[in-house]
Amino acid sequence: MSEVLLDFNNVTMQFGGVTALNEVSLQIKQGEILGLIGPNGAGKTTCFNVMTGVYAPTLGTVSFEGKNLAKLKRFEITKVGIARTFQNIRLFSEMTALENVMVGADARKKASVGGAILRTSRQRHEEKESRERSMELLQFMGISDRAETAARNLPYGYQRRLEIARALATEPKLLCLDEPAAGFNPAEKEELNELILKIREQGYTVLLIEHDMNVVMKVSDRVAVLDFGQKIADGLPADVRNNPAVIAAYLGVEDNAS
Amino acid sequence: MPDWLIIRTFWELTVTGLALGSIYALVALGYTLVYGVLRLINFAHSEIFMVGTFGALLASSQFLSIPLLEDGNYPYRTGMTLIIFLVFIMLIAMLFSGIGAVVLERVAYRPLRGNGDAFGAIVLAFLTTFIVSLVFVDQAKINVIIALLATAPISYAYMRFFKQGRKAPRLAFLISAIGASTAISEAVGVWSKHGRDQYQTPRLLEKKTLFTMFGTDVRIDYAIVIVGALLMMTALTLFVNKTRLGRGVRAVAQDAETSRILGVNVDLIIIVTFALGGVMAGGAAMLFTLVYDQTRFNIGFILGVKSFTAAVLGGIGNLKGALLGGLLLGLVENYGSAIFGGQWKDVIAFVVLLVVLMFRPTGLLGESLGKARV
Numbered sequence: 001m002s003e004v005l006l007d008f009n010n011v012t013m014q015f016g017g018v019t020a021l022n023e024v025s026l027q028i029k030q031g032e033i034l035g036l037i038g039p040n041g042a043g044k045t046t047c048f049n050v051m052t053g054v055y056a057p058t059l060g061t062v063s064f065e066g067k068n069l070a071k072l073k074r075f076e077i078t079k080v081g082i083a084r085t086f087q088n089i090r091l092f093s094e095m096t097a098l099e100n101v102m103v104g105a106d107a108r109k110k111a112s113v114g115g116a117i118l119r120t121s122r123q124r125h126e127e128k129e130s131r132e133r134s135m136e137l138l139q140f141m142g143i144s145d146r147a148e149t150a151a152r153n154l155p156y157g158y159q160r161r162l163e164i165a166r167a168l169a170t171e172p173k174l175l176c177l178d179e180p181a182a183g184f185n186p187a188e189k190e191e192l193n194e195l196i197l198k199i200r201e202q203g204y205t206v207l208l209i210e211h212d213m214n215v216v217m218k219v220s221d222r223v224a225v226l227d228f229g230q231k232i233a234d235g236l237p238a239d240v241r242n243n244p245a246v247i248a249a250y251l252g253v254e255d256n257a258s
Numbered sequence: 259m260p261d262w263l264i265i266r267t268f269w270e271l272t273v274t275g276l277a278l279g280s281i282y283a284l285v286a287l288g289y290t291l292v293y294g295v296l297r298l299i300n301f302a303h304s305e306i307f308m309v310g311t312f313g314a315l316l317a318s319s320q321f322l323s324i325p326l327l328e329d330g331n332y333p334y335r336t337g338m339t340l341i342i343f344l345v346f347i348m349l350i351a352m353l354f355s356g357i358g359a360v361v362l363e364r365v366a367y368r369p370l371r372g373n374g375d376a377f378g379a380i381v382l383a384f385l386t387t388f389i390v391s392l393v394f395v396d397q398a399k400i401n402v403i404i405a406l407l408a409t410a411p412i413s414y415a416y417m418r419f420f421k422q423g424r425k426a427p428r429l430a431f432l433i434s435a436i437g438a439s440t441a442i443s444e445a446v447g448v449w450s451k452h453g454r455d456q457y458q459t460p461r462l463l464e465k466k467t468l469f470t471m472f473g474t475d476v477r478i479d480y481a482i483v484i485v486g487a488l489l490m491m492t493a494l495t496l497f498v499n500k501t502r503l504g505r506g507v508r509a510v511a512q513d514a515e516t517s518r519i520l521g522v523n524v525d526l527i528i529i530v531t532f533a534l535g536g537v538m539a540g541g542a543a544m545l546f547t548l549v550y551d552q553t554r555f556n557i558g559f560i561l562g563v564k565s566f567t568a569a570v571l572g573g574i575g576n577l578k579g580a581l582l583g584g585l586l587l588g589l590v591e592n593y594g595s596a597i598f599g600g601q602w603k604d605v606i607a608f609v610v611l612l613v614v615l616m617f618r619p620t621g622l623l624g625e626s627l628g629k630a631r632v
Binding site: 052054074075077078079083084086090092093094095099102103104106107108109123126127130166167170 | 501502505506508509512513515516517518519520521522523524
């Protein structure tokens with residue numbers, strides 16, 4: 001539990017004059033579920049994008065198992081073992097559910113142009129392998145009954161779960177979920193909680209960005225709170241829940257609203 | 259009576275229209291593939307076709323040493339020899355066009371995508387110096403030496419320029435495309451053996467009637483063009499739909515950013531896309547020389563414009579659209595020129611395009627490479 005997988009070291013991210021992240025340090029440990037919360041515009045998604053290499057940080061470093069992410073190309077970040085889902089679903093809408101997952105699985109295979117044209121036996125073998133692996137993942141997420149349906153025709157809940165299946169197909173060490181419960185009803189959220197716990201049991205480390213406090217508090221081992229681009233708390237869910245700074249910044253507002 | 263003429267020759271016009279349309283369709287695939295993946299209209303694709311026709315010419319007249327006339331007759335071949343020769347010529351044409359398309363992407367487009375691309379910078383530096391030195395010296399050898407010497411510092415300068423992370427505006431790609439198109443065709447027009455003259459390609463195939471259908475003689479070369487084009491398109495569709503690289507092409511076409519995050523090597527997929535389009539254009543080029551027995555440095559221009567029209571007509575970015583658009587354009591042109599006269603041929607093609615786009619701005623089948631399925 002103690003080995004650091006992802007190390008966010010004093011990261012500052014500026015866009016023009018706007019500081020989205022201000023000297024944020026954060027560590028994700030092997031095998032844990034870390035919840036990252038904060039009010040809208042607190043910098044959660046920016047944090048996420050820096051982590052997955054969409055942005056290079058203005059200052060500070062992000063390293064994954066000791067490798068500096070800024071030095072990697074974007075598609076290589078997947079290969080070192082970081083996968084993500086999107087807040088607004090971004091599936092390949094014209095492909096079937098199975099094909100969507102297979103695109104993720106392909107990331108682990110060596111692409112060979114010659115092999116693809118000549119259909120070598122290795123190529124065929126790998127193709128079969130990724131098909132089977134992708135099917136397993138669909139089963140794991142409980143959506144294998146619609147494997148051949150085009151992603152755009154899947155129900156919303158299926159689409160969300162398909163995104164997770166696709167991310168898992170890249171064989172990540174760290175799975176980053178960006179508001180996976182958005183738009184879910186309580187029963188679906190309950191199912192999602194179980195799924196996330198099941199994913200961790202399989203040996204994945206999970207970073208969870210979520211609005212819904214129920215999901216975050218129930219599932220996370222540890223919770224970090226961002227506000228105006230700064231980390232204001234980091235600890236066990238129960239402690240964070242009672243932290244006055246957090247209540248002022250986020251939970252208090254949330255309580256008044258509901 | 260013109261109406262009477264079209265009825266009498268309807269089936270003949272259909273056959274020739276389909277053959278011409280097949281060639282349009284094959285070239286249109288290249289426009290559509292690149293547009294689907296990069297949202298870029300690769301205007302230099304017409305020159306990739308032209309390069310393919312010269313590939314076919316080289317293959318038959320140089321590699322196979324077939325003369326234009328043997329003892330005063332066409333150098334006809336028959337049976338297996340003919341088939342092997344045709345396949346060989348087609349493969350060479352595909353090789354020329356395929357490599358041409360990949361090099362084009364490297365030199366004309368990738369540097370604009372701006373990642374401090376070392377290869378692009380080196381090629382650009384070499385070309386710059388070479389062209390500049392051409393103005394002062396007229397010995398090719400010395401020019402090459404000067405260019406080689408100056409490559410390192412200039413490419414370093416280019417790298418610094420691109421490293422600033424400026425993304426080129428969309429217009430830059432278009433200008434680069436037009437520049438590359440002119441550069442390729444003029445290079446052939448200036449430096450090839452007969453320059454701007456027409457080249458005859460050896461006529462290997464006796465163009466006799468293969469069979470008669472609806473009272474029309476179907477010539478063997480037309481039959482080969484139609485069947486060959488259909489086979490190539492089937493192969494392409496299978497590649498795009500059934501292989502891992504094809505899946506990558508579709509993924510990038512639908513959402514390049516997400517593909518990249520999922521670990522798809524987008525640059526590789528772009529190379530594959532250009533290569534696929536090039537290979538299709540190469541096949542089209544060989545089929546073209548089979549029917550018309552000739553080529554020229556600017557042969558790609560009108561054919562390219564027509565094929566682009568075909569791609570837009572069917573719905574650019576859509577593989578099935580390219581096929582439909584190509585065949586339709588070939589037919590409409592043929593029927594139209596029979597009704598109104600041959601000089602109206604191009605007018606008809608573009609009027610049809612205008613009318614279709616007025617009512618269906620995304621083409622007959624709509625845009626989207628991702629949607630393309632068998």
